[in-house]
Amino acid sequence: MHREFSDAVPVANLxxxxxxxxxxxxxYPPRNNTQLKLNNWETLNFKALGKIGLPQSKAMLQKLAAGTPGAIESLLHEIKLHDRSSKKSDRCDEQEQVWSENDDIMMVNVNKKVGDAIVQVPQKMILFSIYEHTLRDSQTKESYLNAANQKIAHLESILKLKGERIDELCxxxxxxxVRSLIKQHNLENSSPNSALNFGNIENDTNNKSTEYL
Incomplete structure (x- = not known):
């Protein structure tokens, strides 16, 4: 019996x-090893046992998955007593439709200090696997944005270098x-005075070009 009920499937069917x-x-697919059986028990605990007022501790779930003697008997006894309790059954019937609308959220009562008193307040809880999935999605998006920002910065640096190189080439x-025009003009005017004059023009032009740059 302990081995048969070490997986949550029979209790889920019940x-x-x-x-x-x-x-x-x-x-609740049938499982063979203890860790996968524990996953089934955690799912059943979150989706069903906790919602009917029979939440099990982590230690109890581990005992159930390991087939520890006395664990499944204790759980079945709790389920039997709960089923016989008309008051709890009526309460579950009223809440069953609400729970079925969002199977990933469970309301639990937690102790909260208000002034000097400790009161119980309802709090929503979700499966840890859903939290992990959401966290991974957030980290993936953040990593993508960081990589995109690095690429943008790299492209801006390349554009700046290209702009400086274009200015230098211009x-x-x-x-x-300017030098080509002066050389051509000197060749066309072979007199020494003319060449000298245009040599001066070249110097003036170079000076102006330097000032312009």
Missing amino acids: LKKLYPKLIDIHN AQLAKVS
Whole structure:
């Protein structure tokens, strides 16, 4: 019996008959090793046992998954007493429809200090697997944004360097153009005085070009 009930599937089938809207058998595939059986028990505890007022501790779930003698007997006894209690059954019938609307959220009462008194207040809880999935999505998006920002900064740096290089080439091209024009003019005017005069013009032009740059 302990080995057969070490997986949550038989108990899930039992609760399916008592609370059909709370149990989806597809959420409890048969498992062979202890860790996977524990996963089934955690799911059943969150989706069903906790919602009917029979939440089990982590230690108890581990005992159930390990097939510890006395664990399954204790749980079945609790379920039997709960089923016989008309008051609790009526309360579960009223809340069953609300729970079935969002199967990933469970309301639990937690102790909270208000002034000098300790009171119980309802608090919403979700499966840890859902929290992990949401956290991974957030981290993935943050990593993507960081990588995109690094690429943008790199492209801006490249554009700046290219702009500086273009300015430098334009300045060099201006100098070469002026020198070519002066050389051509000197060749066309072979007199020494003319060449000398245009040599002075070249110096003046270079000075102006330097001032412009």
